[in-house]
Amino acid sequence: MKILKIAVTGSAGSGKSLVCQRFKVLGLVTLDCDVIAREIVEPGMPGFTKIVELFGQKVVRKEGTLDRAKLRNIIVNDDLLRQKMESILHPRILNEMVFQMENAVVKIHKAVVVEVPLLFELGMEKQFDVTIAVKAQDMDLVQRICDRDNVTKEDAKKVLDLQMSQEDKMVRAGHVIINKGTRSELFESVDNLFDKIQKEFLTS
Numbered sequence: 001m002k003i004l005k006i007a008v009t010g011s012a013g014s015g016k017s018l019v020c021q022r023f024k025v026l027g028l029v030t031l032d033c034d035v036i037a038r039e040i041v042e043p044g045m046p047g048f049t050k051i052v053e054l055f056g057q058k059v060v061r062k063e064g065t066l067d068r069a070k071l072r073n074i075i076v077n078d079d080l081l082r083q084k085m086e087s088i089l090h091p092r093i094l095n096e097m098v099f100q101m102e103n104a105v106v107k108i109h110k111a112v113v114v115e116v117p118l119l120f121e122l123g124m125e126k127q128f129d130v131t132i133a134v135k136a137q138d139m140d141l142v143q144r145i146c147d148r149d150n151v152t153k154e155d156a157k158k159v160l161d162l163q164m165s166q167e168d169k170m171v172r173a174g175h176v177i178i179n180k181g182t183r184s185e186l187f188e189s190v191d192n193l194f195d196k197i198q199k200e201f202l203t204s
Helices: 016-025 033-039 046-055 068-075 079-102 138-149 153-161 166-172 183-202
Strands: 004-010 029-032 111-115 130-135 175-178
Touching (some): 016 130, 016 183, 029 033, 033 079, 046 079, 079 111, 111 183, 130 166, 130 183, 138 153, 175 183
Parallel strands (some): 004 111, 029 111
């Protein structure tokens, strides 16, 4: 059975998780690469071992899990270590993402939606039939990252600087959803886009 594969991307704080939540409400299977990224570095996993070998015990919390805040603080200030970490994580994330897509149990719609923050940066768009970029105001991105991660505006901007610009993502995506700030407007945009996708791909 052919399953339609839909990628949702966007800068940190753009609202892509909310877009995926709406797709789930509409009856689509949803996956999240951030969740996959956490799963592959659980204690006991090869990814965990490799990360500790790279950074040392200072990135391991007392309870034995990775200290994600400490890791983030290191990599936003050290390009070489960030690249080494990405070379460990990204192939594992891609493999697990493909595995989960291929084994997704679809019920209502023959489609799976995956939240992929670094879709274009990693060339993952080739794995998908439909690509969607979510865009928000730059100042909203910064504020949401500050609120979510409890970091300063300066650190939030550093996180965004590591990612492809919103404009570049919009150019490369097949579809764009503008997040103006209210959930009702965002969900309406998702509903309208899904109507188009259904007509193009999911009606026999």
